[in-house]
């Protein structure tokens with residue numbers, strides 16, 4: 115089955131992209147889940163959608179082909195990430211309100227851009243639910259670059275990111291620049307989301323970041339273990355989901371996320387049997 | 396020669412419109428075991444937050460190790476156990492080892508990884524509080540008292556010269572409270588760590604500390620705990636809002 119993927123170049127790109135996002139999305143997702151910031155991923159994915167819609171409109175209306183929806187998606191996601199943090203600073207007492215604001219503005223802009231482009235086309239469907247055939251060589255390189263940046267920053271700032279996740283007050287009292295680290299983290303999240311929508315689509319990208327983590331924290335004793343199992347589950351879901359999606363002719367977003375849901379169900383059912391990971395040294 | 400670890404001058408602070416601290420003046424010298432007491436809501440935690448730079452100073456000055464707070468950078472010299480320490484998310488996937496190693500983050504600085512020596516320091520801090528056997532356990536699986544000791548190890552791992560503990564005995568059962576004070580006395584006397592212990596429980600801390608500070612918006616008493624013990628109940632009760640009314644009544 116996997117041979118087919120390696121045989122055709124466009125499927126090969128999809129497979130490599132899938133394996134990269136199957137790594138970086140759960141990696142960042144582990145920090146997102148333990149910091150209870152899953153809603154930020156949702157908000158950002160909808161902002162990314164508006165960026166994609168903007169790019170599609172520019173291409174269709176003005177034939178600006180160098181403005182790829184992929185790039186405008188990345189740009190909107192990063193700007194949206196910074197804007198979410200700005201709003202969270204303003205509404206200190208109700209920080210979660212930043213998300214409905216950002217999310218609705220994201221969807222509102224998308225609707226406007228889509229109708230300015232005279233309606234839906236198949237391209238948009240691919241961006242909503244993911245696609246096995248959407249990855250060009252240039253996109254592959256950009257996603258590779260994003261992956262390298264994300265992994266490098268997580269490795270180099272691991273202890274700061276971990277301290278910030280576990281106990282922000284303590285991190286600040288240790289002299290860590292928590293605000294800077296946090297902004298860095300949110301921008302990374304935006305990059306991972308815009309990279310991931312190629313495969314899983316806007317609507318399911320936050321699931322790719324959170325479902326493997328939801329499964330892994332049930333069986334993990336340490337934070338490093340939680341990251342390890344999140345990535346393992348993420349990669350398994352991407353592989354199974356991409357291949358089955360291709361053969362069943364279903365957008366991979368659906369099959370990947372359903373595979374993850376099954377893995378999560380598995381850890382819930384078998385939690386008693388694998389609980390030893392948590393308690394033994 | 397005595398060395399000023401902490402000095403606070405004319406410090407006042409308010410949240411929005413509500414004044415919390417008024418003209419606080421105090422200093423703590425090297426080697427002291429200072430106890431800061433005051434009823435709930437008297438501003439103890441706020442004072443600590445200002446000292447640690449977690450809230451912005453509005454009026455007054457704070458010096459740490461002789462350096463003005465704005466310029467102070469050597470945060471690893473200060474260990475901190477927050478009042479909120481044991482309200483962390485119990486489901487957080489972190490081991491005791493990972494929790495304590497977090498205490499080295501600021502000391503090591505950016506782009507540095509834990510070396511063998513740092514790992515040894517983590518185990519040493521854990522054995523300091525008698526928790527070395529629990530290193531690989533999940534932090535959420537421990538009892539409240541055990542977690543509190545882990546958080547003290549986290550504060551100790553950077554070898555601080557000054558340790559600040561905000562109501563650390565809340566949630567620790569009474570049998571362990573005595574052992575806990577013994578441990579603090581050992582850190583103070585044998586390891587030379589200057590301590591600032593915050594409590595709302597006047598009774599138990601006055602017998603352990605070398606210096607007592609009583610806070611209720613402002614410092615009402617600073618000195619020897621024995622003198623404080625000899626004060627009349629009426630003088631002592633001045634620190635508590637409800638009895639303060641009675642006192643005022645007396646005088647009018």
Ligand SMILES: Nc1ncnc2c1ncn2[C@@H]1O[C@H](COP(=O)(O)OP(=O)(O)O)[C@@H](O)[C@H]1O
Nearest residue numbers: 410411415433434435436437438439440441442
């Ligand atoms: N973040 C905050 N915002 C507004 N008011 C606060 C805040 N933190 C504390 N307060 C108020 O300041 C006063 C002092 O609180 P605190 O310093 O926590 O006292 P203590 O630690 O002595 O119990 C209380 O009245 C409290 O309600």
Ligand SMILES: [Mg+2]
Nearest residue numbers: 439440441478
């Ligand atoms: Mg307090």
